[in-house]
Amino acid sequence: MLSRLDLFIDRMVSQRACLDFAIAQTAAMTGPVFELGLGNGRTYHHMRSYVEDRDIYVFERAVASHPDSTPPEDRVILGDVRQTLPASLDRFGPTASLVHADLGGHNREKNDVFARFVSPLVEPLLAPGGLMVSSDRMYFDSLTELSLPEGAVEGRCFIYCRDGDIR
Template sequence: MSRLESMRRRLEAQIDGLNWAAETIRDVAGDVLEMGLGNGRTYDHLRQELPNRRIWVIDRVLQPHPSCVPPEENFLQGEADAMLAELAQRGTRMALAHYDFGFGVKEKDVEEGAKLSPLIAPLMVPGGLIVSQQPLTGFTQVSGPDTIDPERYLFYRS
């Protein structure tokens, strides 16, 4: 499979997974957390699918497409561990979190996910969902939509 085909597969899985998660948490109270803004495509999709939810965003830098800049009061810039701790101190609770951090090196990505998992856990409401490309720890893994290879995207319930 070419890298281009792999990217298409990843984007299709991401869209299907986020749509499934948004529908699944419709009746679960809480905010949404986008961990890793990047160009803002996923954030933009979450805004579309969950227009009445507050969407918090964490990233080291703010450099999305101009149409995808989150409101200043919802953007936390800095290292993930410090920003997750800040959200916990505020008492913020999430019905849905999308974990999109990554270095592109599998071993480093797995290590980072394990390190950040205990900081994500206190933010989640009971029954909340986490959608992630990386394995996380301390959550119950659940099956996502049938259209997604279970190795491509991971789904967790808090």
């Protein structure tokens, strides 16, 4: 039986492998990157370190991140994603090159219910060729699930793609 430390490492390592893959895959795109759930700010810091020449917007209910991983105020989209995602479709249109979601807590069933609710709010934001990386399985109509990159552990992370030519 895996320990909580084992599971935690698997999750972090999978998250990083999927993010690195998705950042590289969308490097030629210019649309914004959306981070859903700031938390401690580790994955935001990772994206800020490795994403080049794209704006990163962070969706968060209440900012409580590590000081050196706190986004500038004008890059925070404050509020519940159930409201801020629909509002962002009006603001940005279908332009996102990469969306990363790590919104879940400890309760798997609650996470799943939330992922079902949020999926149709995320789906229209992605540009053609855009990728979505999620810690929870998502429920999309028009996105394709990709196989995981090397180093990621099955079931710990998910990647979805909006088919179509990269603009």
